[in-house]
Amino acid sequence: MGYEWDFGIVLRNADLLLLGLANTLKVTGLALAFGLPLGLALALGRLSPRRWLRAPVGLVVEFFRSTPPIVQLFWFFFALPLLTGIEIDPFRASVLTFSIQSSAFFAEVFRGGIVSIERGQWEAAKAIGMARGQALRRVVLPQAVKRMIPAFLERVIELMKTTTLVATVSYADLLYQANNIAQRTYRPLEVFTVAAVLYFVVLFPLSLSVRGLERRLARSGETTAH
Amino acid sequence: MSEQGGEVLRIEGLRKAFGATEVLKGIDLSVAKGEAVVLLGASGSGKSTLLRCVNFLEIPSAGRVVIDGTAVGRERDGAVLYREAELIPIRAHVGMVFQHFNLFPHMTARENVMEGPRTVLRLPRAECRERAGRYLAKVGLADKMDAYPSHLSGGQQQRVAIARALAMEPRLMLFDEATSALDPELVGEVLQTMKDLSDEGMTMLIVTHELGFAYAVADKVLFLHDGRIHEEGPPDELLVRPREARTREFLRGHASFRLPEAEF
Amino acid sequence: MDHVWDFTSVIASRKLLLIGLLHTVELGVLCLVLGLTAGAFVGAARYSRNRWVNWPASAFVEVFRNTPALVQIIWFYFAFPILVPIDIDPFLAATLGLSLNTTAFAAEIYRGGIQSLGRGQWEAARALGMTYGQQLTRIILPQAVKRMVPAFMNRAVELMKMTSLASVIAYGELMHQAKTISTYNFNPIETYTVVALIFFALIYPLALAMQQVERRLRRSE
Known part of the structure; x- marks a missing residue:
């Protein structure tokens, strides 16, 4: 029990950890940038009146929501290059996996927001002659987005936590860097604790803002979509 | 009443079923230009469904809707097919006012009224603004242009909804129980707006429970029962001396109805 | 490009996969019970x-x-053993991590479920002369637990997926077995495809059941 903590080692490797954190944020940001529009497209596909579109899109969404992201990542990193003959580095495999994986969840956030809008709004838009796309863009989405923000931020938090998996395919994110430093210095306790703290420092404010927003929306009588 | 012109709306043999339940069982009716036609009937008699078939919020199961002499939809193998692209311009020329207003809550009164002219008719912005101002003034809300719906009373919201429909300069206006969701003291202002419209010659098809209003405004009253037009006639006949027992029974149930001088 | 799918080596390894599946379920169920409690x-x-x-x-x-x-x-696997004088094997580390993680999320579900009821129910129960314990067990919990069920099921879904993380510290669950099989047989395409499908078959019914329960609750409220 008489363990002597030594955070000096962590401090001396701070630049590596911060570089890892930057890489974590980079993968998260890119996955978000691709995952959001893809998620909206999937949501619209799932809400389509056309069965031939709705059914396969639903299957894709459910598949990516119901399988572990690490399996998806390994499939994209190890299996896909063999199937296509295209080399794929850890970074691209990670961005690809987490874009698709998060889009499946964003699709459900979008869908929840869209269906939470009363039918009367669609009908009023239709009654003045709007096409479905116009009604969606001008009337439904602007109202839905407000309700979706908490659920959306919640997904961003989950996404960033999930990106730690990129360490398992040797992409130098925060966890990967921490692991390297821990092995080199034989100080896993300090290094992994600090890594956890770094994640917490980024994610906790996000969590707090989710709760703040939910409270504010609840007070203004808005429902939030989940 | 107003001078009457040609036929704006004709409905022929209209049927509508939801699954196994047939709500409309063959409706024929005609509305001439400038006419105000009131549909009466107990809840579940199909009057709202009939109204919603006119602008194709519900797609009829059979029969035809003829607007301005043009039958909507294409007939093939005995069925009528409708394409969404064909229905959009119809809806743009038929205004509808809903029971629950259905204003767009993220837009001000003015933006609500501008939305159709801007997005659907693609008119220049300045013209849309001008229209919105004109029609909001017409329904007595010139001073509420920049208010959001949540800051308006129910009666004011419904008048914005009427202005929103009018801004499309429709050939025909549909009113689906426009005052049913309002507190009693707010009903009058909306009925007055509707009456003014009718006096100016707007063609209107109206579902309402306000018999006094029907008496004062309607050119023709139809009583729907069990998916069919059970009785029809001018208001001073149907509302005063109904021929059918069902109609009498329905009118008795609306004890608040007081004859002629009523609210107007 | 023209890969010929060949599942024989995966089928030959079905015993390994089955053991992995058992370990996955075992870890998931244990952490769920511990976490919810x-x-x-x-x-x-x-x-x-x-x-x-x-x-x-x-x-x-x-x-x-x-x-x-x-x-x-x-x-828990690399750092915690330095603080405590006990051996921590992959199974224990994974159990600690996942059950504490589930505990934290479950705590929020309990709290949210009870808060969702509003003061009226507490007050009505108190007005009848019930004690705090009676209010909680007779009036609040029966209603709140019903509302919590979908969230708990969602936790179970997330937890089943998270068990695959234990492969990173070489606990022999399904994902770890997949890594082993694909390394020995050079068949990552077939192995990871099959393992993805097994996970889907395991987890999707749970997700479906959750949607059913949610729909039924929404209709009843």
């Missing part, structure tokens, strides 16, 4: 008016909700 206490502690009780409970919940589960597992 402990979560009730942590949730109650967060509800407490005593600062010495609710503050540590809150800190625990926030830490485990706002750090990645993989970091938690790795911390």
Whole structure:
């Protein structure tokens, strides 16, 4: 029990950890940038009146929501290059996996927001002659987005936590860097604790803002979509 | 009443079923230009469904809707097919006012009224603004242009909804129980707006429970029962001396109805 | 490009996969039971008016909700043994990480479920002369638990997926077996495809059941 903590080692490797954190944020940001529009497209596909579109899109969404992201990542990193003959580095495999994986969840956030809008709004838009796309863009989405923000931020938090998996395919994110430093210095306790703290420092404010927003929306009588 | 012109709306043999339940069982009716036609009937008699078939919020199961002499939809193998692209311009020329207003809550009164002219008719912005101002003034809300719906009373919201429909300069206006969701003291202002419209010659098809209003405004009253037009006639006949027992029974149930001088 | 799919080596390894599947289910069920049980206490502690009780409970919940589960597992495997004089094998590390993680999320579900009821129900129960315990067990919990069921099922879905993280510290669950099989047979395409399908077959029914329950609850309220 008489363990002597030594955070000096962590401090001396701070630049590596911060570089890892930057890489974590980079993968998260890119996955978000691709995952959001893809998620909206999937949501619209799932809400389509056309069965031939709705059914396969639903299957894709459910598949990516119901399988572990690490399996998806390994499939994209190890299996896909063999199937296509295209080399794929850890970074691209990670961005690809987490874009698709998060889009499946964003699709459900979008869908929840869209269906939470009363039918009367669609009908009023239709009654003045709007096409479905116009009604969606001008009337439904602007109202839905407000309700979706908490659920959306919640997904961003989950996404960033999930990106730690990129360490398992040797992409130098925060966890990967921490692991390297821990092995080199034989100080896993300090290094992994600090890594956890770094994640917490980024994610906790996000969590707090989710709760703040939910409270504010609840007070203004808005429902939030989940 | 107003001078009457040609036929704006004709409905022929209209049927509508939801699954196994047939709500409309063959409706024929005609509305001439400038006419105000009131549909009466107990809840579940199909009057709202009939109204919603006119602008194709519900797609009829059979029969035809003829607007301005043009039958909507294409007939093939005995069925009528409708394409969404064909229905959009119809809806743009038929205004509808809903029971629950259905204003767009993220837009001000003015933006609500501008939305159709801007997005659907693609008119220049300045013209849309001008229209919105004109029609909001017409329904007595010139001073509420920049208010959001949540800051308006129910009666004011419904008048914005009427202005929103009018801004499309429709050939025909549909009113689906426009005052049913309002507190009693707010009903009058909306009925007055509707009456003014009718006096100016707007063609209107109206579902309402306000018999006094029907008496004062309607050119023709139809009583729907069990998916069919059970009785029809001018208001001073149907509302005063109904021929059918069902109609009498329905009118008795609306004890608040007081004859002629009523609210107007 | 023109890969010929060949599942014979995967089928030959079905015993390994089956053992992995058993370990996955075992880890998932154990952590779910531990997490839901402990979560009730942590949730109650967060509800407490005593600062010495609710503050540590809150800190625990926030830490485990706002750090990645993989970091938690790795911390328990590599860092925690330095602090405690016991051996920590992969199974114990994964169990600690995942059940504490589930505890934190479950605590929030309990809290949210009870808060969703509003004061009226408490007051009505108190007006009948019920004690605090009676109010909670007779009136509040029966209603709240019903509302919590979908969230608990969602936790189960997330947890089943998270068990695959234990492969990172070489616990022999399904994903770890997949790594082994694909390394020995050079067949990552078939192996990872099959394992993805097994996970889907395991987890999707849970997700479906959750949607059913949610729909039924929404209709009944």
